[in-house]
Amino acid sequence: MGELVDLGDVTLYVRELGRRRAEPSVVVLHGGPDVGHGYLVPGFEPLARDHHVVMFDFRGCGRSSRGLPVDELQPEYVVRDTSRLIERLGLGEVDLVGFSTGGRAAMQFVDVHPDQVRRLVLASTSAYPLKDAAPYLADWPEYQRRRRIEDEANGVLRNSTVFVWDLDRAPEYLQLLSPDLGDWSEEHTKEWITRDPEQILRDFARPILILHGEKDMGFPVQLAHRLHQAVPSQLQVIPNTAHMCHFEQPETWSNHLRTFLAG
Secondary structure (H helix, E strand, O other), X not given: OEEEEEOOOOEEEEEEEOOOOOOOOEEEEOOOOOOOOHHHHHHHOOHHHOOOEEEEOOOOOOOOOOOOOHHHOOHHHHHHHHHHHHHHOOOOOEEEEEEOHHHHHHHHHHHHOHHHEEEEEEEOOOOOOHHHOHHHHHOOHHHHHHHHHHHHOOXXXXXXXXXXXXXXXXXXXXXXXXXXXXXXXXXXXXXXXXXXXXXXXHHXXXXXXXXXXXXXXXXXXXXXXXXXXXXXXXXXXXXXOOOOHHHHOHHHHHHHHHHHHHO
């Protein structure tokens, strides 16, 4: 399972998959931030066969420190906690994977701590405001149908019908989620990225992989293509998967990571 790592002002719940190797460890920033990292495990278990993977719950999420003041549940603290955790575990330079909202945290991280990251993976995420996704979703009948299902369920389905393309697997995905939500408040959370993200990634000037599901209904794939055209990067789109493409096709997803990290 995992262990609690004391960083002084907070304690983070950390899970390590695989054994440490000569290659950089893979550090993972989860999404939400209303859940812990557990829903990402299926995508990283295959990678851990030949990589060391470090996953953790953000402060205010999962089994990390809870009940913190609102002003301490902010993106800059996630960036700081990640940097301190890398140092605390003695990982040195790492490969950083940011998933969904964690991808936005990862972009901010490489702006503040570029020397700690060798390669960057932006998975199921976007560098652009949520409003930029709206036109693609508004003209997508299947998204509108699934959103009606979600609305009629009054939150019980927790976006599973839009996050998972194969609806038969939506219940399986729901079982991966923590039953309790994180302490974060969207209303009080500051912007995750404080500078132009395209410029951040150009300035980072190290290898970047954009990894996306073809049917992503959280951040439509058009936004992934837009970022790929704007910054030097590799783009891999996994067919017939949605936002949780790591869950729907874990071997394909992890193989894309493996190939990129070996490059």
